[in-house]
Amino acid sequence: MAQGFDMVVIGSGPGGYVCAIRGAQLGLKVACIEREHLGGICLNWGCIPTKALLRSAEVFHLMRRAKEFGLSADKIGYDLGAVVSRSRGVAKQLAGGVGHLLKKNKVTVIMGEATLTAHGRISVKTDKGTQEVTAKNIVLATGARARELPGLEPDGDLVWNYKHALQPPRMPKKLLVIGSGAIGIEFASFFNTLGADTTVVEVMDRVLPVEDAEISALAKKQFVKQGMTILEKAAVKKLDRAKGRVTAHIETGGKTQTHEFDTVISAVGIVGNVENLGLETLGAKIDRSHVVTDEYCRTGVQGLYAIGDVAGAPWLAHKASHEGVMVAKLIAGQQPHPIKPNSIPGCTYCNPQVASVGLTEEKAKAAGHKVKVGRFPFIGNGKAIALGEPEGLIKTVFDATTGELLGAHMVGAEVTELIQGYVVGRTLETTEAELMETVFPHPTLSEMLHEATLSAYGRAIHF
Numbered sequence: 001m002a003q004g005f006d007m008v009v010i011g012s013g014p015g016g017y018v019c020a021i022r023g024a025q026l027g028l029k030v031a032c033i034e035r036e037h038l039g040g041i042c043l044n045w046g047c048i049p050t051k052a053l054l055r056s057a058e059v060f061h062l063m064r065r066a067k068e069f070g071l072s073a074d075k076i077g078y079d080l081g082a083v084v085s086r087s088r089g090v091a092k093q094l095a096g097g098v099g100h101l102l103k104k105n106k107v108t109v110i111m112g113e114a115t116l117t118a119h120g121r122i123s124v125k126t127d128k129g130t131q132e133v134t135a136k137n138i139v140l141a142t143g144a145r146a147r148e149l150p151g152l153e154p155d156g157d158l159v160w161n162y163k164h165a166l167q168p169p170r171m172p173k174k175l176l177v178i179g180s181g182a183i184g185i186e187f188a189s190f191f192n193t194l195g196a197d198t199t200v201v202e203v204m205d206r207v208l209p210v211e212d213a214e215i216s217a218l219a220k221k222q223f224v225k226q227g228m229t230i231l232e233k234a235a236v237k238k239l240d241r242a243k244g245r246v247t248a249h250i251e252t253g254g255k256t257q258t259h260e261f262d263t264v265i266s267a268v269g270i271v272g273n274v275e276n277l278g279l280e281t282l283g284a285k286i287d288r289s290h291v292v293t294d295e296y297c298r299t300g301v302q303g304l305y306a307i308g309d310v311a312g313a314p315w316l317a318h319k320a321s322h323e324g325v326m327v328a329k330l331i332a333g334q335q336p337h338p339i340k341p342n343s344i345p346g347c348t349y350c351n352p353q354v355a356s357v358g359l360t361e362e363k364a365k366a367a368g369h370k371v372k373v374g375r376f377p378f379i380g381n382g383k384a385i386a387l388g389e390p391e392g393l394i395k396t397v398f399d400a401t402t403g404e405l406l407g408a409h410m411v412g413a414e415v416t417e418l419i420q421g422y423v424v425g426r427t428l429e430t431t432e433a434e435l436m437e438t439v440f441p442h443p444t445l446s447e448m449l450h451e452a453t454l455s456a457y458g459r460a461i462h463f
């Protein structure tokens with residue numbers, strides 16, 4: 001007989017496992033089905049292992065700067081295998097933690113591949129055969145995978161996707177990274193810091209194209225200073241693969257040139273895992289590989305929800321988790337607030353780090369806002385100088401009429417931690433007046449959040 005649940009979550013990434021736990025905490029009988037690893041892409045192949053790799057690169061970079069800090073360090077080097085095995089160990093530890101949390105919250109975990117067979121019915125292919133499950137509510141949290149462009153398909157040897165790049169078979173000498181979104185630029189930063197001669201090709205007019213233009217430009221300046229070659233408005237048209245070498249045909253300004261590399265990382269976006277789920281049977285709509293949902297993650301099919309990467313951009317773990325909690329509350333009979341897209345922060349852990357929330361200056365103007373813009377450079381902050389991190393910028397965009405904080409954009413050390421100050425501000429619908437009244441501790445990088453607000457109104461003290 002089929003096992004019955006109030007809510008079945010398909011996928012155990014940061015969307016799925018958080019949804020399952022919150023649902024169980026709210027008194028629902030919950031199952032979570034996972035075909036591969038608990039924790040999904042984020043813990044196993046995304047957010048966490050990349051940050052572990054980048055931390056090794058950061059420490060290496062600092063060790064090379066030892067003299068600046070009055071220290072000495074000889075024979076600085078690295079063992080790529082050990083760097084990777086630390087990253088895999090961190091991922092394993094956290095994925096194990098997810099299993100523990102699901103158990104603690106009495107969520108039934110079913111390891112297997114789920115397919116929807118009818119309304120409220122799921123068939124799960126497990127190692128031990130097929131298991132039938134029924135559910136009053138089903139939450140799709142099946143995530144996404146790397147997009148593959150024709151001719152640029154990863155092969156694991158010369159051309160890598162993110163999974164290959166996370167456990168590289170060798171250290172690239174001459175590396176081409178296709179795509180300068182968060183995933184591409186983080187890998188570029190990691191391998192470049194460890195000494196790979198790195199070229200980044202971006203089809204849009206600037207690196208990190210979703211960021212504020214000023215922030216992209218400053219980040220690019222630092223990447224170039226660190227030795228990266230950045231090609232913007234450029235497209236990789238073809239890769240000719242030979243033994244140990246790839247010839248890339250790169251088109252810029254109407255001309256195609258060939259460049260040789262020993263390794264290519266393809267980071268050209270992701271596509272949702274919508275296949276073989278039985279969605280067609282139920283009539284759920286799919287648009288360009290993502291399940292179409294409303295602001296409450298409802299698919300339009302009674303009792304069927306989609307959250308996280310499978311439900312579309314922004315493809316971020318915290319967006320997935322937030323949607324997971326919202327849907328669990330909805331199913332448990334509560335009335336949650338829908339997520340506000342302009343209050344979802346984005347963080348990129350390259351060197352220098354980049355972080356943002358809300359509207360860029362360009363988008364705020366395009367949306368009809370009269371804006372006041374504040375800027376505060378890291379060079380004006382005592383803690384940044386003490387840390388040896390004087391390069392960077394915090395930019396704020398306020399509505400000139402209402403004082404609403406429309407957006408904040410940052411590049412520099414630890415900005416991925418700083419951005420949350422403004423995110424809380426946006427959730428509280430803060431204005432410039434409250435931010436100005438807030439006391440910031442000294443000496444901290446966070447003082448720049450204050451100064452970048454003051455600057456928008458001509459009142460910055462330290463610059």
Ligand SMILES: Cc1cc2nc3c(=O)[nH]c(=O)nc-3n(C[C@H](O)[C@H](O)[C@H](O)COP(=O)(O)OP(=O)(O)OC[C@H]3O[C@@H](n4cnc5c(N)ncnc54)[C@H](O)[C@@H]3O)c2cc1C
Nearest residue numbers: 011013015035040041042046047114143308309315316317
């Ligand atoms: C290299 C890289 C770095 C990243 N870094 C960051 C970062 O720093 N910060 C950030 O916010 N985001 C980052 N992301 C994005 C982040 O990983 C995703 O946004 C997040 O994992 C999405 O969560 P999810 O729950 O929607 O799906 P996923 O984490 O993709 O989980 C989906 C799960 O569903 C399972 N599944 C799929 N189909 C089925 C089925 N039919 N039956 C059973 N199980 C199924 C899959 O096996 C998978 O475990 C990164 C991604 C990558 C690739």
